[in-house]
């Protein structure tokens with residue numbers, strides 16, 4: 064089944080065409096990486112999908128339904144979640160509270176705090192938060208204040224927050240940016256674990272080609288807002304144009 068499909072998607076910022084007639088499909092259970100030089104339009108594409116930005120032209124369908132015009136929280140409820148929004152962590156709360164809020168938001172669609180009147184559903188939220196923290200290896204740190212976590216663990220908590228919403232599609236924009244080599248390694252291991260154990264569909268934006276080749280089923284190459292190539296890691300490795308433009312001189 065096609066989970067996500069963009070149709071002639073265009074985003075202009077004034078005279079700049081950041082997304083230029085993009086037709087992207089993501090199948091259920093597929094892991095797609097988007098690569099391309101700085102300013103290619105990778106983040107813009109993701110922000111269009113999460114409804115942080117309105118397209119200038121074109122359509123975005125999720126599970127066969129157009130999501131253009133919907134609110135960002137509606138899209139989350141439909142099953143699209145984005146990790147690595149630094150704003151997604153409440154630093155003054157504990158790790159567990161962060162996971163619980165994410166689980167609640169997935170149920171209620173917003174932080175309505177209605178849950179205080181619905182105690183029976185709290186058990187579900189507690190269990191879901193426990194499972195999530197276990198999945199990202201943070202159960203042992205559940206009672207720590209989020210602000211006190213080392214950087215790499217904060218990023219793992221962000222993945223946890225995205226996963227607690229039980230998304231059908233997880234979007235990740237440069238998850239390893241700013242991480243030490245050790246933190247990068249453990250985050251990539253975590254993404255592989257999520258891929259293996261949860262069978263989750265994801266779209267990853269990543270500059271590190273080693274990670275991209277290791278994690279993706281399919282790679283989409285963006286340049287100046289356009290898709291200039293797509294294929295399996297082997298196809299992209301063997302694509303002369305991509306090689307020349309990106310994998311040769313430019314450090315992706």
Ligand SMILES: Nc1ncnc2c1ncn2[C@@H]1O[C@H](COP(=O)(O)OP(=O)(O)OP(=O)(O)O)[C@@H](O)[C@H]1O
Nearest residue numbers: 076079080081099100101102103104105106107108
């Ligand atoms: N809100 C905005 N207003 C105006 N121009 C923008 C805005 N967001 C992005 N752009 C421009 O759109 C183009 C694409 O930017 P985008 O952030 O999508 O690129 P990217 O591929 O994610 O780059 P990077 O690898 O550096 O993260 C760039 O030229 C950028 O300057």
Ligand SMILES: [Mg+2]
Nearest residue numbers: 105106107236
């Ligand atoms: Mg970007």
